[in-house]
Amino acid sequence: MTTEAPIAPAVSYGRLMPVTVxxxxxxxxxxxxxxxYPLLVERAWTEFWQVHGVRFEGDWAGAGDACNVVKELLIGYEAPVTRTGSYAVHLWLDRLGTTGLTYGxxxxxxxxxxxxxxxxxxxxxxxxxxxRPTPWSDAFRAGARALVRPAD
Known part of the structure; x- marks a missing residue:
């Protein structure tokens, strides 16, 4: 049985996950x-996936879908964050492939x-x-589909 993590106000696609600066x-x-910024984004993703049963607990052989590597990271800064406090990370998937994915x-x-x-x-x-690359599990793919950004 899983429980949902606290979620910030709704967005039209993906999930808005609270983070603290x-x-x-x-x-x-x-x-x-x-x-x-990448660290806080990683924490938001980790919280999201842990709620959905994807977690690393010290055993790479048993980590399943949590055994993944970063191939590419791109980030652009639009405005400075100048205060501590509550913020959010809006997460979504742009592409869900057989062994890889691209998230925004x-x-x-x-x-x-x-x-x-x-x-x-x-x-x-x-x-x-x-x-070597290996396919995402069916359970992971099922959870990930809800995050896929609709085509514009």
Whole structure:
């Protein structure tokens, strides 16, 4: 039995996951450090997938769909985050392939109205023994389909 993680207000596609910016996330100028954006996005994804049964608990051979690697990361910064507090990460999938996927994200205000950064990341699921690409499980694919962004 799984329970849903706390979800911020609705968006028209994907999920809006709450995150918190702390004082030590800020740089010397009092802005969210550029390296913290991907970290906060990763935490949002981790929380989303843990609720759906995908987690790493120290055993790569048993990690299943959590055994994946980043192939590419792209991020663009649109406006500075200059305060600590509650924000959100809007998550969605742009592509769900056999062994890989491309997800999009926006780092935004808690209500999703203001975008501070946006980007995309390509993941590839790998076999823990061979380190070669391997297909996503049917259960993962079923959970991921709900995040696929509709065609414009």
């Amino acid at each position: 702390h004082f030590d996330d800020l740089d010397a100028l009092g802005m969210l450090h550029n390296a913290r 994200f926006r780092f935004c205000s808690a209500d999703g109205a203001t975008t501070y950064a946006r980007g995309a990341r390509v993941l590839v699921r790998i076999d823990a023994a061979t380190l």
